[in-house]
Amino acid sequence: MLVLIPHNLKIPFIRIRWLGFVLSIALILTGVLALVQIGRGKAKMGVDFAGGTSVEIEFAQSVSSDALRAALKSPDFRDVSQQSINEPGRYKYMLRIFAPALPMEEVSTRVVDILRKNIPDNTVTVLSSEDVGPSVSAHLRQQAMMAVFWAMVGILIYIWWRFDFRLSVAATVATIHDLLAVLGIMFLLGNEINLLLVTALLTIGGYSLNDTVVVFDRIRENLRLRRKDEYNQIVNDSVNETLSRTIITSFATLLVVVCLFFLGGEVIHTFALAMLIGIVVGTYSSIFVASNFVVEWNVHNPLPR
Amino acid sequence: MRLRQWLTALTVVLVIASIWVVYPPLDIRDAAGDLVQKGKINLGLDLQGGMHLKLEIDSKNLPADITLTEASARVLEILRNRIDALGVAEPLIQKEGEKWIVIQLPGIRDPERAIKIVGQTALLQFKMLDDTQRMSDMLDAEGNSIAAKVPAGYEILKGREGEYYLVEEKQLLTGAHLVDAKVQMDGYGRPIVAFKFDPEGGRIFAAVTGDNVNRRLAIILDNTIYSAPVIKQRIGGGQGIIEGNFTLQDAKDLALVLRAGALPVPVKIISKSVVGPTLGRDSIQKGTTSALVGVVLVILFMIFYYRTSGLIADIALLLNFLFLMAALAALHATLTMPGIAGIILTMGMSIDANVLIFERIREELRGGKTVRAAIDAGYSKALSTIIDANVTTLITAAVLFQFGTGPIKGYAVTLTLGLVISLFTALVVTKLIFDARKHYHKLSI
Numbered sequence: 108m109l110v111l112i113p114h115n116l117k118i119p120f121i122r123i124r125w126l127g128f129v130l131s132i133a134l135i136l137t138g139v140l141a142l143v144q145i146g147r148g149k150a151k152m153g154v155d156f157a158g159g160t161s162v163e164i165e166f167a168q169s170v171s172s173d174a175l176r177a178a179l180k181s182p183d184f185r186d187v188s189q190q191s192i193n194e195p196g197r198y199k200y201m202l203r204i205f206a207p208a209l210p211m212e213e214v215s216t217r218v219v220d221i222l223r224k225n226i227p228d229n230t231v232t233v234l235s236s237e238d239v240g241p242s243v244s245a246h247l248r249q250q251a252m253m254a255v256f257w258a259m260v261g262i263l264i265y266i267w268w269r270f271d272f273r274l275s276v277a278a279t280v281a282t283i284h285d286l287l288a289v290l291g292i293m294f295l296l297g298n299e300i301n302l303l304l305v306t307a308l309l310t311i312g313g314y315s316l317n318d319t320v321v322v323f324d325r326i327r328e329n330l331r332l333r334r335k336d337e338y339n340q341i342v343n344d345s346v347n348e349t350l351s352r353t354i355i356t357s358f359a360t361l362l363v364v365v366c367l368f369f370l371g372g373e374v375i376h377t378f379a380l381a382m383l384i385g386i387v388v389g390t391y392s393s394i395f396v397a398s399n400f401v402v403e404w405n406v407h408n409p410l411p412r
Numbered sequence: 413m414r415l416r417q418w419l420t421a422l423t424v425v426l427v428i429a430s431i432w433v434v435y436p437p438l439d440i441r442d443a444a445g446d447l448v449q450k451g452k453i454n455l456g457l458d459l460q461g462g463m464h465l466k467l468e469i470d471s472k473n474l475p476a477d478i479t480l481t482e483a484s485a486r487v488l489e490i491l492r493n494r495i496d497a498l499g500v501a502e503p504l505i506q507k508e509g510e511k512w513i514v515i516q517l518p519g520i521r522d523p524e525r526a527i528k529i530v531g532q533t534a535l536l537q538f539k540m541l542d543d544t545q546r547m548s549d550m551l552d553a554e555g556n557s558i559a560a561k562v563p564a565g566y567e568i569l570k571g572r573e574g575e576y577y578l579v580e581e582k583q584l585l586t587g588a589h590l591v592d593a594k595v596q597m598d599g600y601g602r603p604i605v606a607f608k609f610d611p612e613g614g615r616i617f618a619a620v621t622g623d624n625v626n627r628r629l630a631i632i633l634d635n636t637i638y639s640a641p642v643i644k645q646r647i648g649g650g651q652g653i654i655e656g657n658f659t660l661q662d663a664k665d666l667a668l669v670l671r672a673g674a675l676p677v678p679v680k681i682i683s684k685s686v687v688g689p690t691l692g693r694d695s696i697q698k699g700t701t702s703a704l705v706g707v708v709l710v711i712l713f714m715i716f717y718y719r720t721s722g723l724i725a726d727i728a729l730l731l732n733f734l735f736l737m738a739a740l741a742a743l744h745a746t747l748t749m750p751g752i753a754g755i756i757l758t759m760g761m762s763i764d765a766n767v768l769i770f771e772r773i774r775e776e777l778r779g780g781k782t783v784r785a786a787i788d789a790g791y792s793k794a795l796s797t798i799i800d801a802n803v804t805t806l807i808t809a810a811v812l813f814q815f816g817t818g819p820i821k822g823y824a825v826t827l828t829l830g831l832v833i834s835l836f837t838a839l840v841v842t843k844l845i846f847d848a849r850k851h852y853h854k855l856s857i
Contacts, residue, residue, distance in 0.1 A: 108774065108857060109716070109717050109718075109719075111717070114774070114775065114778060163691070165690075210681075211681060211682065211683075211684070212527055212531070212681040212684045215684070215686070216524060232688065232690065233686070233688055234687075234688050234690060234691040235685070235686060235687045235688060235691050236684075236685065236686045237683075237684070237685040237686075238681075238683060238684045238685070239683045239685075240681075240682035240683055242468065242682050243466055243682050243683040247817070250815045250816075250817075251815070253815050254811050254812060254814070254815035254816070257811045257814070257815070258807065258808045258811040258812075261807040261808075261810070261811060262804055262807055262808075265803060265804065265807060266804075269800055302816075302817070302820060303750065303819075303820075306750060306812060306816070306820050306823060309808045309811065309812055310757065310805075310808060310827070312808055313804050313805035313806075313807065313808035313809070314757075314761070314805065316801075316804040316805075317761070317764070317801040317802070317804055317805060318801075320797070320800045320801045320804060321768065321797055321801055324796065324797040324800060325797075348775075349771075351771055352767050352768055352771040355717065355767050355771070356760075356761075356763070356764040356767050356768075358713070359710050359713060359714070359760055359763050359764075359767070360757070360760030360761060360764075361760075362706060362709045362710055362713060362760070363706035363707070363709070363710060363756050363757065363759055363760040364706075364756075364757070364760065365706075366702045366703075366705045366706035366709065366756070367702045367706065367753060367756050369702075370698060370701050370702035370705060371698055371699060371702040371752075371753070372694055372695055372698035372699070372702075374458065374691075374695050374749045375695075375698075375699070375749055375750070375752070375753050378750065378753055379753070382753075382757070
């Protein structure tokens with residue numbers, strides 16, 4: 108029997124919970140910072156949420172960033188930004204253009220026309236383009252918020268029904284913690300906030316909850332079996348008992364997500380990165396955040412047993 | 413005992429049926445790139461390339477005699493006709509909400525042309541032109557008409573070259589009476605569009621031309637005057653032409669939209685996304701590679717950590733993959749790039765159930781149970797945990813399905829199917845394999 112995590116391991120998670128407390132506050136703050144910046148319109152938003160045009164292009168030969176920037180100068184375009192996509196042997200760029208004066212469906216065409224004219228000795232191919240008008244982006248923003256809201260409500264109700272009120276609040280707090288942490292880290296890393304990121308966030312919510320539920324399930328079972336033991340002790344033992352499973356599952360999922368991150372291509376790159384961060388944060392939170400929240404609640408307001 | 417045999421038979425049948433349903437998953441092409449056999453898995457626009465358009469019905473300019481619902485139904489029908497004439501394989505045209513229309517054109521090679529054909533109102537009107545009055549004081553510096561200066565019953569319209577004409581407001585005839593439109597060549601070999609009216613349209617046309625000999629008849633398309641020939645004599649037979657320095661393609665497209673009919677109300681494109689064929693091919697290839705590498709790594713890890721039991725979990729994992737692909741093919745679900753990510757994630761998560769069970773079995777073994785008892789206890793004790801843990805992910809998948817757009821919906825579908833199937837493969841199939849042997853002395857776990 109190969110054992111990665113010894114079964115009789117007794118890490119005093121509850122005693123060192125201040126450590127998690129400090130880290131979690133920091134993580135939550137980055138998430139709040141991201142939210143505030145999004146609210147102020149200072150975050151980098153995807154075209155799906157902000158409206159505008161994005162064009163992904165590939166050149167046959169290498170083009171410097173400066174040459175591209177110069178080629179894109181046009182009185183029609185406002186707020187042009189460009190980002191090269193790293194892929195050995197290929198010259199790909201992602202362009203973002205805001206051109207309110209032009210008819211929406213023409214912007215991406217116009218961009219390519221200008222590039223063909225200003226960089227004539229190179230072949231430019233449009234890999235993909237997206238033009239999003241203000242009504243659609245407003246709709247998508249609203250849909251994304253609704254999705255996050257209903258996912259949270261659904262989860263809260265389900266855990267409440269299956270466990271009890273305290274555990275359900277703890278699970279929801281842990282989930283929100285994870286979402287904020289991933290959002291914050293993605294924001295600090297300079298990633299675009301778009302629909303795919305929200306999808307990743309919701310998946311992370313479901314996934315990290317999965318971990319939390321396993322721990323809670325064990326707490327519930329142990330509370331029934333060991334009626335005389337102290338609450339904190341039971342929670343701590345439960346976390347330790349499920350630690351092996353938590354780590355192994357996370358590791359296996361991490362394996363596939365790492366493959367997705369390195370081999371999945373640019374479309375899915377950010378999604379994979381968010382998942383990667385999410386799995387690590389989710390594993391941490393199911394060990395440190397959810398159970399400690401329950402313990403802290405019990406210290407201040409012991410549950411009659 | 414009987415249940416076990418039933419379940420074994422079911423699994424075998426499912427495997428055979430799945431292979432039959434899913435093969436070949438993707439298009440098979442010969443060396444020249446021609447399609448030999450069509451793949452069973454429906455690929456989303458992001459994977460096969462194509463264009464996604466969202467149109468908004470301009471409800472502010474809705475004619476008085478038609479409701480929004482009627483107008484949008486009519487718009488939908490006309491757009492269907494136009495797109496059918498465009499010759500796109502498997503287009504999708506559907507309403508979204510009150511005034512939005514979603515159009516998906518997979519594999520389209522010329523998105524610009526499609527946009528022109530879809531977005532054009534194609535309202536053909538015939539009005540009398542008046543070139544006896546001076547227009548210079550009816551226009552301001554920007555070329556907009558000054559309402560107070562334009563005589564009552566008249567309006568100013570632009571020509572194709574940007575020139576202005578004064579026409580009578582009264583519309584004599586519209587494209588609604590058209591029965592046919594096709595491209596012809598004029599005497600100089602230039603493409604023109606010839607049209608034919610229905611009998612009633614023909615009668616009106618004859619009367620109008622008969623009453624207005626030696627005056628100019630403006631042929632107006634979407635408020636632009638294309639031509640304004642002088643009427644030489646009464647025109648019977650209900651036929652006419654539109655000229656306007658067309659290229660052959662333009663003339664063909666104009667004939668196409670005229671045949672399909674005018675939209676009762678203008679539409680506006682509010683979002684457009686185009687994925688080129690290269691990116692789609694790239695995405696499929698990269699998605700498949702990363703999925704294969706990921707699955708192989710997980711398989712190796714499980715064998716490394718849980719030995720024979722890990723191998724059993726791996727069999728469940730592969731079956732999960734097979735069943736998932738078969739379900740996608742059978743339900744005609746669309747596989748998108750996020751969907752591939754969903755499949756890969758499910759692979760990771762589906763072994764979670766087995767990890768939970770195996771860890772439980774190990775615990776029971778440590779607690780001194782016999783192998784047989786430990787296996788049974790492991791399965792029964794882990795069951796509720798597994799279900800609880802999966803339902804939470806299902807809730808988020810359901811929400812994503814409800815609120816997501818195309819690719820995201822595809823993701824929600826694969827995630828949901830993958831999780832449900834994994835419950836069967838990870839719980840039922842692995843248990844069947846464990847139970848195939850009655851007596852265990854040792855368990856490789």
